[in-house]
Amino acid sequence: MPVTKFSTPEKHMYLNGFQSYHESEAVPNTLPVGANSPQRPAHGLFAEKLSGTSFIAPRCENLQTWLYRILPSAAHLPFEKINEDGDVQANLGDLAKVNQLPRQLRWDPFDLDDSADWVRSLKLLGGVGNPAMKSGLGIFIFAAGTSMPDKLAFYSADGDFLIVLQHGVMDIQTELGHILARPNEIVVIPRGIRYRVTLPAGPIRGYILELFDGHFKLPELGPIGSNGLANARDFQAPVAAFDEDTSSAWTINCKYNNTLFSAEQNHTPFDVVGWHGLYYPYKYDLGRFNVIGSTSFDHPDPSIYTVLSHPVADFVIFPPRWLVQEDTFRPPWYHRNTMSEFMGLIMGEYDAKTGGGFRAAGASLHNVMSAHGPDADAHAKASAADLHPVKVGEGSMAFMFESPLMIGVTDWALETCHKLQHKYNEASWVPIKPAFQRSV
Ligand SMILES: [Fe+2]
Known part of the structure; x- marks a missing residue:
C-alpha cells in the first residue's frame, strides 16, 4: 500500500x-x-x-x-x-x-x-x-x-x-x-x-x-x-x-x-x-507500516503486524506483503486462541479469506477459543499451490482488534443491523473433507 x-x-x-x-x-x-x-x-x-x-x-x-x-x-x-x-x-x-x-x-x-x-x-x-x-x-x-x-x-x-x-x-x-x-x-x-x-x-x-x-x-x-x-x-x-x-x-x-x-x-x-x-x-x-516476515519457512504469529498495543486490545493490520516461505502452508493455520479476534476490512480483498464472505466494511468476530481458519476452498488451493514468491494483499488492508477478553455482542449486532451471516459455519468449514490415508 x-x-x-x-x-x-x-x-x-x-x-x-x-x-x-x-x-x-x-x-x-x-x-x-x-x-x-x-x-x-x-x-x-x-x-x-x-x-x-x-x-x-x-x-x-x-x-x-x-x-x-x-x-x-x-x-x-x-x-x-x-x-x-x-x-x-x-x-x-x-x-x-x-x-x-x-x-x-x-x-x-x-x-x-x-x-x-x-x-x-x-x-x-x-x-x-x-x-x-x-x-x-x-x-x-x-x-x-x-x-x-x-x-x-x-x-x-x-x-x-x-x-x-x-x-x-x-x-x-x-x-x-x-x-x-x-x-x-x-x-x-x-x-x-x-x-x-x-x-x-x-x-x-x-x-x-x-x-x-x-x-x-x-x-x-x-x-x-x-x-x-x-x-x-x-x-x-x-x-x-x-x-x-x-x-x-x-x-x-x-x-x-x-x-x-x-x-x-x-x-x-x-x-x-x-x-x-x-x-x-x-x-x-x-501505508507507512514496515512489514516484517519470514524469509525461510512458516509464518510468524500475527503479533508481528501489531501497530498499537494495550493489555486489553492490540491493534493489528494485514498490509500488502511478499510471501516467500518454502514448504509452508501460507494462509493462517487452523487455530483456537485464548484471545478474541474482531476483524474488519478497510479495502480490497483479505488474502486469507478469498471466498467473498468477508468484504470491505464488513466484520468477523472469533471469540475466546472459537475454532477458525481457512475455509475449505482456501485450504484446498493453498495446499496444492506451487510455492513461489508472491505478493498478497495488493490494494487491501484488513485489521484486527485482538483482546484477551470475551467480547459480547449487542442485539444491534445480532438482529437490528440485519448484517449477520447466519450460514457462516456452513459456508466456511463444514464442507472440509478428510484426506487422511494411513498407507501414504
Ligand atoms: Fe484468527
Whole structure:
C-alpha cells in the first residue's frame, strides 16, 4: 500500500512522533517559560491542565498536557442527560446486556447512513467491561452522512477512541488542532478531548475501538531492533489552532458511562492558543507500516503486524506483503486462541479469506477459543499451490482488534443491523473433507 499522497491544507499541520513531548502555539510567546501555570499567562489566557494518567503514574507512562486558552473548559452550564426523539441512547448500547457467545460471527458490510452526524452514528457492536470501573472495551460501527451541526462539540469521558476509517474523509477539529483523516489512516482521540467532525467529501464509515482504561503504546521491538513495524516518527499530532468566539451559543455532547449528556456554553471550546505535553490526539497512515516476515519457512504469529498495543486490545493490520516461505502452508493455520479476534476490512480483498464472505466494511468476530481458519476452498488451493514468491494483499488492508477478553455482542449486532451471516459455519468449514490415508 503506497503512502497516502495528498496536498495538506495549511490548517492541517502536524507534529511527528508517538508520545513524545510536543509544544505548539498559534500566537507567538503563548507558552510560558518556567512556571506552567504562571500568575498571569501570556495574552490574558487561562492555563488548564488535561491529565490522561494519574499524576503519580510512572514517568514512562505519565501523560499530561497544559492548555493555554481564552476561557476555561469549566465555563458551561450543567450537563444533562439527552432526552430526544430517536434512539441515540439505544445506539450506545448497554454493556451489561451484551450476548456472550462461543460461536463464530461474521457480518456483511454495514450500511452507509446519509442522515446521521458523528455523534448519532455511533452504534455499539460489542464489548465487555464497564467504563465506570475503567475496565474493558467497546467496539462501535459508525456511518455518518452529515457534518456535526454548527457549534456542537463532542467528547467521550469513557475512554480513548481508536478510529479506523473505512470510507470517506473526516475533518476533525480538536481542542489541540485539526486532523484530516482518509481511509487507510487511523486516528486516536484520547479520553476527554473535545472535537467536532465535519465531512468534506460525503459520507463516512468505519470502526471504533474504545479503551476504557489506559492508552495505546507502540509494541516493543525486541530482536527486530530499533526500527520496523509502525515507526514512531510516522505518527502525527496536530498543531495549535484556535477560534476567537466568546459570544456564540455552543453545545457540548458528552459520552459518560455509555450515556449521552449535553451542556450549553456561550463560547467555543476550540480556543486553545497554545499547548505543550504528552497527551494529545494523533493519526497514523497504515501505508507507512514496515512489514516484517519470514524469509525461510512458516509464518510468524500475527503479533508481528501489531501497530498499537494495550493489555486489553492490540491493534493489528494485514498490509500488502511478499510471501516467500518454502514448504509452508501460507494462509493462517487452523487455530483456537485464548484471545478474541474482531476483524474488519478497510479495502480490497483479505488474502486469507478469498471466498467473498468477508468484504470491505464488513466484520468477523472469533471469540475466546472459537475454532477458525481457512475455509475449505482456501485450504484446498493453498495446499496444492506451487510455492513461489508472491505478493498478497495488493490494494487491501484488513485489521484486527485482538483482546484477551470475551467480547459480547449487542442485539444491534445480532438482529437490528440485519448484517449477520447466519450460514457462516456452513459456508466456511463444514464442507472440509478428510484426506487422511494411513498407507501414504
Ligand atoms: Fe484468527
